[in-house]
Amino acid sequence: MDLDLIRQLAVPNDTKILLAVVDGLGGLPHPETGRSELQAANTRHLDRLAAESACGLTIPVAHGVTPGSGPGHLALFGYDPLRYTVGRGVLEGLGIDFDLQPQDVAARGNFCTLDDQGRITDRRAGRIDTEQSAALCQVLREIELPGVRLFVEPVREHRFLLVLRPQEAGELSDQLADTDPQREGVPPLAPRALAPEAEATAELVRRFVASARERLDGCQPANGLTLRGFARHPQLPCFPEVFRLRAVAVAVYPMYRGLAKLVGMTVLPTGSTYDDEVETLRQHWDELDFFFIHYKAADSAGEDGDFEAKVAALEAFDQAVPKLRELAPDVLMIAGDHSTPSVLAGHSWHPVPFLLHSKLVRRDEVDAFSESACLRGSLGIFPATEALPLAMAHAQRFSKYGA
Amino acid sequence: MDLDLIRQLAVPNDTKILLAVVDGLGGLPHPETGRSELQAANTRHLDRLAAESACGLTIPVAHGVTPGSGPGHLALFGYDPLRYTVGRGVLEGLGIDFDLQPQDVAARGNFCTLDDQGRITDRRAGRIDTEQSAALCQVLREIELPGVRLFVEPVREHRFLLVLRPQEAGELSDQLADTDPQREGVPPLAPRALAPEAEATAELVRRFVASARERLDGCQPANGLTLRGFARHPQLPCFPEVFRLRAVAVAVYPMYRGLAKLVGMTVLPTGSTYDDEVETLRQHWDELDFFFIHYKAADSAGEDGDFEAKVAALEAFDQAVPKLRELAPDVLMIAGDHSTPSVLAGHSWHPVPFLLHSKLVRRDEVDAFSESACLRGSLGIFPATEALPLAMAHAQRFSKYGA
Numbered sequence: 001m002d003l004d005l006i007r008q009l010a011v012p013n014d015t016k017i018l019l020a021v022v023d024g025l026g027g028l029p030h031p032e033t034g035r036s037e038l039q040a041a042n043t044r045h046l047d048r049l050a051a052e053s054a055c056g057l058t059i060p061v062a063h064g065v066t067p068g069s070g071p072g073h074l075a076l077f078g079y080d081p082l083r084y085t086v087g088r089g090v091l092e093g094l095g096i097d098f099d100l101q102p103q104d105v106a107a108r109g110n111f112c113t114l115d116d117q118g119r120i121t122d123r124r125a126g127r128i129d130t131e132q133s134a135a136l137c138q139v140l141r142e143i144e145l146p147g148v149r150l151f152v153e154p155v156r157e158h159r160f161l162l163v164l165r166p167q168e169a170g171e172l173s174d175q176l177a178d179t180d181p182q183r184e185g186v187p188p189l190a191p192r193a194l195a196p197e198a199e200a201t202a203e204l205v206r207r208f209v210a211s212a213r214e215r216l217d218g219c220q221p222a223n224g225l226t227l228r229g230f231a232r233h234p235q236l237p238c239f240p241e242v243f244r245l246r247a248v249a250v251a252v253y254p255m256y257r258g259l260a261k262l263v264g265m266t267v268l269p270t271g272s273t274y275d276d277e278v279e280t281l282r283q284h285w286d287e288l289d290f291f292f293i294h295y296k297a298a299d300s301a302g303e304d305g306d307f308e309a310k311v312a313a314l315e316a317f318d319q320a321v322p323k324l325r326e327l328a329p330d331v332l333m334i335a336g337d338h339s340t341p342s343v344l345a346g347h348s349w350h351p352v353p354f355l356l357h358s359k360l361v362r363r364d365e366v367d368a369f370s371e372s373a374c375l376r377g378s379l380g381i382f383p384a385t386e387a388l389p390l391a392m393a394h395a396q397r398f399s400k401y402g403a
Numbered sequence: 404m405d406l407d408l409i410r411q412l413a414v415p416n417d418t419k420i421l422l423a424v425v426d427g428l429g430g431l432p433h434p435e436t437g438r439s440e441l442q443a444a445n446t447r448h449l450d451r452l453a454a455e456s457a458c459g460l461t462i463p464v465a466h467g468v469t470p471g472s473g474p475g476h477l478a479l480f481g482y483d484p485l486r487y488t489v490g491r492g493v494l495e496g497l498g499i500d501f502d503l504q505p506q507d508v509a510a511r512g513n514f515c516t517l518d519d520q521g522r523i524t525d526r527r528a529g530r531i532d533t534e535q536s537a538a539l540c541q542v543l544r545e546i547e548l549p550g551v552r553l554f555v556e557p558v559r560e561h562r563f564l565l566v567l568r569p570q571e572a573g574e575l576s577d578q579l580a581d582t583d584p585q586r587e588g589v590p591p592l593a594p595r596a597l598a599p600e601a602e603a604t605a606e607l608v609r610r611f612v613a614s615a616r617e618r619l620d621g622c623q624p625a626n627g628l629t630l631r632g633f634a635r636h637p638q639l640p641c642f643p644e645v646f647r648l649r650a651v652a653v654a655v656y657p658m659y660r661g662l663a664k665l666v667g668m669t670v671l672p673t674g675s676t677y678d679d680e681v682e683t684l685r686q687h688w689d690e691l692d693f694f695f696i697h698y699k700a701a702d703s704a705g706e707d708g709d710f711e712a713k714v715a716a717l718e719a720f721d722q723a724v725p726k727l728r729e730l731a732p733d734v735l736m737i738a739g740d741h742s743t744p745s746v747l748a749g750h751s752w753h754p755v756p757f758l759l760h761s762k763l764v765r766r767d768e769v770d771a772f773s774e775s776a777c778l779r780g781s782l783g784i785f786p787a788t789e790a791l792p793l794a795m796a797h798a799q800r801f802s803k804y805g806a
Contacts, residue, residue, distance in 0.1 A: 028765060061804055062404050063785060064792035065412065068805035082408065088806045229806070281727075290499065347803060349796040350765055351781075371765055372781070381783040 001389045003242050005401075006078065010244040015330035015395040017245070018281075018291045019388075021076060021316055023069070023256075024299030024337025026057075026352040026371055028343050030307055037298075037307060037342060038353065038370040041314040045321035046334065046369040047353075053332075054361035056379025057351035057371070058387060060338045066349045072337030073259045075384035077239060077292075085287060086262065087174065087231020092161045094258020096153055098235050101112035101165060105172045105201060107230045109160040110180065111136060111150075118187040118224075123180070124158045125222040133160060136222055143211045145204050148172070164204060172232075173198035176205060180226035188226045238264035243392065248284060250277045251258055251294035274316070278323045285327055293324075302340030303347075310342050331391045332357040334369070335384070349379050358394035404792045406640050407650040408804075413647040418733035418798040419647065421684075421694045422791075424479060425720055426472070426659075427702030428739025429460075429774055431746050433710055440701075440710060441756065448724035449737065449758075449772040456735075457764035459782025460774070461790060463741045466767035469752045475740025476662045478787035480642060490577065490634020495564045497661025499556055503636050504568060508575045508604060510633045512555075512563040513795040514539060514581065518734060521590040521627075526583070527561045528625035529797070533614040536563060539625055546614045548607050551575070565630060569606060575635075576601035579608060580627065583629035590628045611802065632747075639780035641667035642693075646795065651687060653680045654697035663695055677719070681726045696727075705743030706750075713745050734794045735760040738787070754784050754790055761797035 003224035024349035027037040027167075035157050060067045061081050070091050071081030089106030100106060111133060113122040136156040141152045151163035166172050179189045191209055205227070216223045240247050249260030249267050252274075257267045270280040277293050285291075294385070295317050301309035324332060337350035353374040363380035375381075379390070392398045424602045430440040463470040464484050473494050474484030489497075492509030503509060514536060516525040537557040544555045550573050554566035569575050578601035582592045594608035608630070619626045643650050644667070652663030652670050655677075660670045673683040678697050688694075698720050704712035727735060739755035756777040758769075767781035778784075782793070 006775075028753075028763065057783075062408070062792065063407075063789035064404070064794075064796035064801060066796065066801060066803045068803050071805040082405075086804065091806045344763070348763075349793075349801070372767065375767065375779070375781055381785075 001386060003077070003237050006389060006392070007242050008291045009349065009398040009401060010242065011397055011399045012244055013395060013397045015397060016285070016289055016291070017331045017333075017395050018293070018324060018327065018329035019076065019333045019335060019391070020293050020295065020324055021073070022295045022298050022314070022334065022336050024338060024340025024347065025112060026339025026341070026348070026350050026380065027302065027310065028339075028341035028348070028350065031343065037302070037310040037314060039313045039372070040307075041318070043318040043369055045318045047367060049321060049325070049334070049357055050355050050369040050373065051367040052363065053355040053357040054379050055353070055355045055364055055366040055369070055374045055377030057356045057374050057377070057381045058335060058384035059351050059381060060384045064349050066347050067338045068347070069255055069337060070259060072384075073123045073256065074263070076335055076337060076387055077263055078243070078385055078388035079236065079263065084234065084236055086234050086259070088140050088229025089161070089174075089231040090233060091255065091258075092155060092159070092229070093163065094262070095255040096155055096161060097254040097258070098151070098153060098161060100163070102233050103171065105164045105174045105230055105232055107162045107227045109162050111158045111160070112188070112224045113221040113223035113225055114187070119183045120181070120186060120188065120224065120226075122221060123184060123226070127157045128222050129173065130154055130156050130223055132222065133158060136216065136219065139215050140212050143208055145207055148204060150208070152270055158222065162208075164201070172201045173286065174230045174232040176202055176230040178226070178228035179209065188224060191227070201230035206227045234262065236263050240264055242390070244397070246288045247290035247292070248288050249292045249294070250280045251292075252277065253294070253296050256294045265292065278320055282327060287349045291329070299340045302342050303345060305342055305345030307342040307357050316325070330358060331395045333387060333391055335387055352384070354379065354387065356387075356390060356394060360396075361392050404481070404789060406481065406645050409792060409795070410645050412801040412804060413645070413795065414800055414802050415647050416798060416800045418800060419595055419688070419692055419694070420734045420736075420794045420798050421696070421727060421732035422479065422736045422738060422794070423696050423698065424476070425698045425701050425717070425728055425737065425739050427705045427741060427743025427750065429742025429744070429751070429753050430705065430713065431742075431744035431751070431753065433627070434746065439704070439774050440713040440717055442775070444714045444721065446717060446721040446772055448461065448721045450770060451725060452728070452737070453758050453772040453776065454757040454770040455766065456675065456760040457782050458756070458758045458767055458769040458772070458777045458780030460777050460780075460784045461757045461787035462754050462784060463787045466754050469750050470741045471750070472658055472740060473662060475787075476659065477666070479738055479740060479790055480666055481646070481788055481791035482639065482666065483788055487637065487639055489637050489662070491632025492564070492577075492634040493636060495558060495562070496566065497665070498658040499558055499564060500657040500661070501554070501556060501564060501566065505565070505636045505638075506569050507633055508567045508573065508577045508633055510565045510630045512565050513629045514561045514563070515591070515627045515629055516624040517590070518629035523583065523584070523587045523589060523591065523627065523629075525624060526587055526629070530560045531625050533557055533559050535625065539619065539622065542618050543615050546611055546618070551607060553611070553744065561625065565611075567604070568662060575604045577633045577635045579605055579633040581629070581631035582612065583631045591627060594630070617720070625719060639666050643667055646791070647800070648691070648693035649691045650693035650695070651691050652695045652697070652734055653683045654695075656699050659697045668695065677723055681723055685730060694732070698771055702743045705745050706748060708745050708748030710745040732759060734798045736790060738790055755787070757782065757790065759790075759793060759797060763797045763799075
């Protein structure tokens with residue numbers, strides 16, 4: 001649903017909405033048993049909740065499209081992920097909790113190995129460890145560029161974050177082409193402006209690259225670098241304003257806290273476990289309207305291709321479901337940002353099980369929470385962007401459309 | 404899905420996709436038995452395939468919209484049929500294998516009967532036979548118009564194709580109103596430009612009509628003509644480029660070969676039976692990525708209102724299913740361009756049974772291939788335009804969207 005329509009329909013109420021995201025929730029059958037992770041897991045709390053809820057499956061972006069974490073979450077927040085995009089440089093910054101400012105230009109960097117002709121022989125510099133990477137970032141941070149402040153932050157292994165921050169009234173552009181040629185045997189591409197107004201920024205990046213090249217000379221295997229995904233902080237419509245919800249996010253991982261912050265949610269400090277997250281929710285329950293809580297372990301196990309670990313992660317989540325229900329939200333959603341089938345060891349395009357619990361739902365015959373059970377749900381297979389409008393309706397926070 | 408997004412996501416792979424279209428696949432229950440053609444047919448190969456596949460139903464154009472063959476196929480090729488249109492004149496040309504050039508303007512013609520006041524008394528000239536029609540076309544072909552070459556080709560019964568081809572650097576417009584008033588008791592409408600730049604072309608058509616009128620005078624019952632669907636060759640995005648697939652079409656009927664050619668598929672010469680078509684596939688299997696194969700008999704029987712003949716046609720198709728499976732495509736889709744229920748003796752708007760077979764599907768409980776069985780499928784009821792994006796995903800030919 002268009003955010004303008006949501007803005008038009010949203011009305012205040014004193015109801016509370018809880019969106020519990022299980023990252024990488026959906027799966028595929030194990031080739032030997034024919035049962036998916038959710039089917040294999042003992043999730044009796046989820047199953048009971050499903051029996052009392054309206055169930056369905058969400059399509060994160062579009063049929064056949066495998067989303068990254070950014071689009072997957074934006075959709076669950078009600079933002080069309082094809083319309084509202086977050087650049088890779090910005091996501092990289094969110095992922096390490098870098099405090100990106102509106103005027104900053106961020107890019108994802110890779111250390112790489114160059115031969116004596118300047119050609120890339122390893123795009124990941126042998127995946128040097130994060131400590132080595134941090135030492136190199138320290139070296140690059142000393143480069144001076146006129147009119148901008150430079151940040152070079154280690155991310156993980158060969159990855160780093162480059163941020164240019166204009167000083168005083170300066171303005172930078174993110175309309176720059178990647179310097180990563182995406183293959184080996186050729187040199188990194190020269191920094192290049194994609195629009196006339198980006199020429200000055202391109203020149204700054206050229207200076208940075210040239211100076212970095214000198215400073216990294218001899219630092220085998222990481223004697224070169226590539227940059228991609230130049231991006232500025234996206235100006236997304238403000239979630240609390242659009243939905244008229246005092247909204248908070250509770251997440252352990254920086255990327256998800258960052259995404260919530262991008263749409264204007266308040267990010268609550270929390271501990272390092274899901275129990276900590278739930279406790280944080282509880283502490284702030286009375287004063288707010290909308291709560292996004294993020295559970296990461298299912299995705300991590302799926303990404304590792306570890307079927308049993310994903311089953312265990314889902315069972316651990318299941319154990320927390322009673323605590324979520326104890327909060328007695330008027331609307332409780334259990335959703336996933338995308339599927340992460342263990343058999344694919346990565347994200348996938350498959351629709352994601354979903355349930356919405358509220359006293360106003362039209363219940364269905366679904367009495368288990370799984371990919372196949374949710375197919376029989378009363379919500380059908382629907383775009384993930386519609387989850388929050390459905391929640392708003394069940395929370396009686398939407399006015400009637402038309403007379 | 405927007406073709407620009409497909410273009411952005413598509414990556415090369417060595418997987419193969421087979422789209423088997425059963426023209427007019429969907430049906431309606433026989434009033435006496437309550438069973439549709441697919442339910443009445445013995446389709447054990449399709450049923451077994453369905454049990455191993457993800458099933459669903461496609462909506463060809465939009466809820467309630469009955470598509471012609473053009474929109475029905477364009478949707479299955481991934482093109483939004485409401486955005487990408489093929490004029491009737493062009494479809495008529497494709498149907499008789501006319502080699503339409505980019506600068507041509509084509510129109511569908513009908514011979515009709517006029518009274519001595521010039522009013523239409525029979526819009527189809529008593530459905531004169533195709534031979535009579537061919538003789539009249541021969542007469543009209545002799546008309547000379549300045550700066551254009553004229554083609555007048557018989558189609559079937561009272562129908563013909565008119566093509567104006569500009570000579571040298573000339574350019575024609577297809578912004579012309581139909582001359583067919585769609586009713587009897589009034590004269591044909593005068594050719595009329597719908598845009599200023601079409602005035603010159605309208606004048607040429609006026610001359611053609613006036614000269615035709617003289618030459619047909621006395622040729623009862625076909626002493627007049629009407630023209631409609633003026634159209635130029637549509638410039639559609641190139642399928643092989645958008646999807647990064649080396650794509651071929653195998654079809655007996657010219658219309659379907661023509662549609663495939665319009666989107667840039669290579670059309671393979673083949674014999675006159677479905678067995679010939681399958682054999683053609685087999686011969687070219689190794690060298691290509693995407694294969695569209697067309698089965699016509701189900702639609703023909705449905706159009707004739709012959710329930711039993713449609714049942715037989717579906718059973719004959721079923722016999723060929725093992726040969727399709729022997730090719731071992733990574734993704735096999737069985738789809739229809741629209742429904743052609745025998746009880747309607749024509750195309751209809753009803754969603755069309757669909758299955759997608761691949762090792763990456765989420766299987767469902769569907770173990771028969773029919774309108775009602777597919778309702779329980781894991782793909783749900785979805786736009787036909789999404790079939791090919793789904794195939795691309797299952798063939799692992801789509802990159803991730805966003806980070």
